[in-house]
Amino acid sequence: MFRRFKDWLARRQAIRDGFLPHPITINGATYSLRRMTEADIPAALDLERAVYGDTPWEKMAFMSELQKKSTALYLVLVVPESGQLAAFIGASFRRLESHITNIAVHPQFQRQGIGRTLMELMLDRSKTMGIQVVSLEVRLDNVHAQSLYRSLGFVDGRVRRNYYTRERADAIDMAVKLSGSTDKAPINDCDHNATV
Ligand SMILES: CC(C)(COP(=O)(O)OP(=O)(O)OC[C@H]1O[C@@H](n2cnc3c(N)ncnc32)[C@H](O)[C@@H]1OP(=O)(O)O)[C@@H](O)C(=O)NCCC(=O)NCCS
Structure with missing residues (x-):
């Protein structure tokens, strides 16, 4: 029981603190990859408009997700020179399952391997956390x-x-289903909202 509790705490901490901003090169272009903050929401809404002509997720949806710091991870991919938001991805994490809640790549940056890279990153992260299934x-x-x-x-x-x-x-x-995932995951602590 104590072990499960410790695992659960470690998991929450890993999601909350475990993502450090870093540069990432995709298809020859270098971007900054970091956690989304509330300050990114206007740009995320603009990106949604550029992609869908609409905003499937409104400001409140982003704000609510960003508050789940220990159970959800939202990342933005930014062009360092201009600060333009090229893409974002979000996922929520439960004990044995993670759920991709949202992903969008700005039309100007599509078909350059960004969507694949961001998805792979969430899959790798899920695997590291002992998650067995990623859904969307x-x-x-x-x-x-x-x-x-x-x-x-x-x-x-x-x-x-x-x-x-x-x-x-x-x-x-x-x-x-993730192969090689371990079954060390802690107790379920997150209700995901599925909206991709
Ligand atoms: C879907 C999306 C996230 C893919 O991101 P991306 O950076 O453009 O995709 P990638 O360059 O990494 O391509 C990965 C694969 O996606 C598929 N794909 C993406 N766009 C495609 C297109 N226009 N035509 C055909 N296949 C496409 C292909 O299988 C491609 O693999 P390939 O290049 O080896 O053929 C992006 O196009 C997007 O944001 N679309 C609008 C929003 C959306 O649909 N979000 C997903 C909601 S569930």
């Missing part, structure tokens, strides 16, 4: 994103009719 939902008609997820080992789950109520669009669950 994606619009049924978003074949490009699905193609990325399948290439990373995700398989199709059930279809959720009218999951995106505003657009009346269907979603499909996808998940990948």
